[in-house]
Amino acid sequence: MxxxxxxxxxxxxxxxxxxxxxxxxxxxxxxxxxxxxxxxxxxxxxxxxxxxxxxxxxxxxxxxxxxxxxxxxxxxxxxxxxxxxxxxxxxxxxxxxxxxxxxxxxxxxxxxxxxxxxxxxxxxxxxxxxxxxxxxxxxxxxxxxxxxxxxxxxxxxxxxxxTDATTWGWLGDVVLDDPPARGFASVTGIDGGLMVVPLPGGVHRIVGGDPATNRAEWPGELTLDELRATVKAIAGTDFGMRDPRWLSRFGNATxxxxxxxxxxxxxxxxxxxxxxxxxxxxxxxxxxxxxxxxxxxxxxxxxxxxxxxxxxxxxxxxxxxxxxxxxxxxxxxxxxxxxxxxxxxxxxxxxxxxxxxxxxxxxxxxxxGLDVAYATGRRVPDQRLADGGRLFERLRGGGHVEIAGGVVRPDGHLA
Missing domain, CATH: 3.50.50.60 (FAD/NAD(P)-binding domain)
Structure with missing residues (x-):
């Protein structure tokens, strides 16, 4: 067992x-x-x-x-x-x-x-x-x-x-022949919004949403042609996208x-x-x-x-x-x-x-996640201890740690 x-x-x-x-x-x-x-x-x-x-x-x-x-x-x-x-x-x-x-x-x-x-x-x-x-x-x-x-x-x-989904986002992990400067981009307006983020292996992720998918009905599987047209309408360019590794949609069901x-x-x-x-x-x-x-x-x-x-x-x-x-x-x-x-x-x-x-x-x-506090105690930031070590290092054994301000639980909150 x-x-x-x-x-x-x-x-x-x-x-x-x-x-x-x-x-x-x-x-x-x-x-x-x-x-x-x-x-x-x-x-x-x-x-x-x-x-x-x-x-x-x-x-x-x-x-x-x-x-x-x-x-x-x-x-x-x-x-x-x-x-x-x-x-x-x-x-x-x-x-x-x-x-x-x-x-x-x-x-x-x-x-x-x-x-x-x-x-x-x-x-x-x-x-x-x-x-x-x-x-x-x-x-x-x-x-x-x-x-x-x-x-x-x-x-x-x-x-x-x-609640069920009322809007849908989309993403594509694609190769870009004309990526944005520094690899990152964020564009938004009445035609939609998107972000471009570089990934390892010469791939970029383009993720966003647009008015056409701002509805409860499932829009169908995302295609490269649809992604290219949508991105161009929002950003004025499709960044030379090709060779999709992954195309997907996601909803806001909560x-x-x-x-x-x-x-x-x-x-x-x-x-x-x-x-x-x-x-x-x-x-x-x-x-x-x-x-x-x-x-x-x-x-x-x-x-x-x-x-x-x-x-x-x-x-x-x-x-x-x-x-x-x-x-x-x-x-x-x-x-x-x-x-x-x-x-x-x-x-x-x-x-x-x-x-x-x-x-x-x-x-x-x-x-x-730094604001999380419980009724039993708040998160304790890393700090130097009297022996010269760091609190986070002392927590590595998974046990409680006693410091001047009290006892710190294994998850880094005051007990």
């Missing part, structure tokens, strides 16, 4: 597996895909997530390989938030393909002793584990990290209320699990919350869900804490998910403001970001 079965080997599930092993729990990760998906839904790693990685000693490869972006956007507004004002050793986001993030996190989980079984689809739950067709993997706890269509969530009978725990079943990441991918925050909130849950669940299964500790996972992370849905909805409204009135609102708010430093910093802290 395993202590925990984690369903889903995306970033959330893999980080959780590593945290559980660090805390002494036995864990098996079950994943339906035989190989990692080479099409990266998530590219952006925010400052708080880099802090989380640093607290476990695994930040270096991300810092070495990721493209550092020293500012961020809110709803695609042209005036960007300066991350240099943030109280963090990492005042930037990193652009790194999701498959590489998963590769690094899987390496860590395996090195810590997690068992990862690929090519095994979970079909349901039993009283003592999960079903893989006719096979049962027995475990004391099951955590669903299996995405927005979570089998675990549905089998546990956890409601997933929210939902949140009513409970993050139902007895011995828990949810994290996209299984617990879905939203329009504005700001690139979804993967980060999922990893931070896992960071909060991992040490608690490990402490329970190893007998160091009472089971009631798990109730604090919902109490602390459900409000974070609700805030995520609220600000991604607000950003979606700004991004799809194609009317003259919408453009006026965008211009007004963009000007305030440029002119009001406090507003810019507040938005940056929300997007970066």
């Amino acid at each position: 395993q202590d925990v079965v984690v369903v889903g080997a995306g970033p959330t599930g893999l980080w959780l597996a590593g945290e559980l092993r660090l805390g002494g729990a036995s864990v098996t990760v079950v994943e339906a895909r035989r190989e990692r998906d080479v099409n990266s839904k998530a590219l952006t790693i925010h400052p708080r997530t880099i802090e989380v990685f640093d607290c476990r000693g695994v930040a270096e490869p991300f810092l070495a390989e990721g493209i550092r972006i020293p500012n961020g956007h809110f709803g695609g507004l042209p005036d960007r938030m300066d991350f240099a004002v943030l109280d963090t050793p990492f005042p930037f986001t990193l652009a790194l393909p999701q498959d590489r993030t998963e590769e690094l996190l899987e390496q860590r989980a395996r090195e810590l002793g997690a068992v990862i079984k690929r090519g095994h689809r979970v079909t349901g739950l039993t009283d003592d584990g999960v079903l893989l067709g006719d096979e049962v993997v027995v475990a004391r706890y099951v955590v669903g990290c299996d995405g927005t269509r979570s089998t675990v969530r549905e089998a546990a009978g956890i409601d997933f209320p929210g 939902r949140q699990a009513a409970a993050y725990r139902a007895g011995t079943v828990l949810l994290a990441g996209d299984a617990a919350h879905m939203h329009f991918p504005t700001g690139g925050v979804g993967m980060n909130v999922g990893i931070q869900d896992a960071h909060n849950l991992g040490w608690k669940l490990a402490a329970v299964v190893t007998g160091r804490a009472d089971e009631t500790l798990l109730d604090s996972y919902h109490d602390e992370r459900h409000p974070v998910g609700a805030a995520l849905l609220a600000h991604t909805r607000a950003q979606t409204a700004l991004m799809t403001g194609y009317t003259p009135e919408g453009q006026a609102l965008r211009a007004l708010l963009s000007g305030l970001i440029a002119a009001a430093p406090d507003m810019s910093r507040e938005l940056a802290e929300r997007l970066s």
